[in-house]
Amino acid sequence: MLDLKELVRPNILKLSPYSSARDDFKGDASIWLDANENPFGELNRYPDPYQCELKKVLAEYNGVDTTQLFIGNGSDEVIDLLFRLFVKPGTDKALTFSPTYGMYRVSADINDAELIEVPLDQKFQIDLTATIPYLDDFNLKLIFICSPNNPTGNLLRNSDIEMLLNRFKGIVVIDEAYIDFADVPSWNQRLKEYDNLIVTQTFSKARGLAAARLGIAFSNSEIISLLNKIKPPYNVSTLNQAAGLRSMKNQRDFELQIKQIKSERSRLIKELKLLSMVKRIFPSHTNFLLIEIENATEIYLQLTRRGIVVRDRSKLIPNALRISIGTENENTLLLNELKKISQ
């Protein structure tokens, strides 16, 4: 059994959370004079601090209870809150597998926590032998596993993740920002098996709502209530909650877009393979492709001069560019420019 009292920072266990007007009175009423809101206007009322309507739909969609759901102002907020919940500044540590998503490093630095980066192996999988010695460190509180991983694009092996979940006495966070492109079930289906598991997802990628800043954490209800305790009271705006709801109610467009993006992903792979300067295309379970290309930084610069911006990842992986899958037209224009550059 997970001993949350041992894992959570003592000041958070002791914390009396902010009590908002909406916490003090929850029922229905016709006259609201309790939150110093302006009585005029369209957006004059504070948002629902617990996003109940959106959570109801999300819970149903994912087959979990609403108490197993937390919604953040993007998953970046969730990542930061997890540091604040579990990692004592100056003392505690987190661990991740590099190269990976940059926010784990930034959040660790902001929270004055050591971040151990264990390099992924040649196939961008977890190197268990290199990882195991860290697991017994009493100050190691959080492990971040990004799967499918950004920027490498691959899924991490289930058996390795299971091993970490079983063996590590702290919290394992699986960041599933790209899960909807991956054709595998979410780890949120396995919350019952692991009380130290937190799964994060986002509306920013497959749901096309990066502007709305909606991130989700799935976990057991104890961890979720701790996150609720420390979050800013009104962390998700009414406009953004409504945007999330609209997306959940329009499953058809969501599925159609994923289908299109995946088919464009296949086409890009096929076409890129024909270019001799493209040395390697890494397998992708995401909406981007990581490619190895001759003189990556030079190609990157040439593309920007032609108005096309990809991501130069060659500091992380030699000669690597990360290319988000665009519309059919955008991808064709990219391919045309690459062909011109290669001549």
Ligand SMILES: *Cc1c(COP(=O)(O)O)cnc(C)c1O
């Ligand atoms: C894009 C991305 C996110 C999204 O973060 P938001 O704050 O929800 O926009 C999270 N994790 C990874 C690995 C990502 O690539």
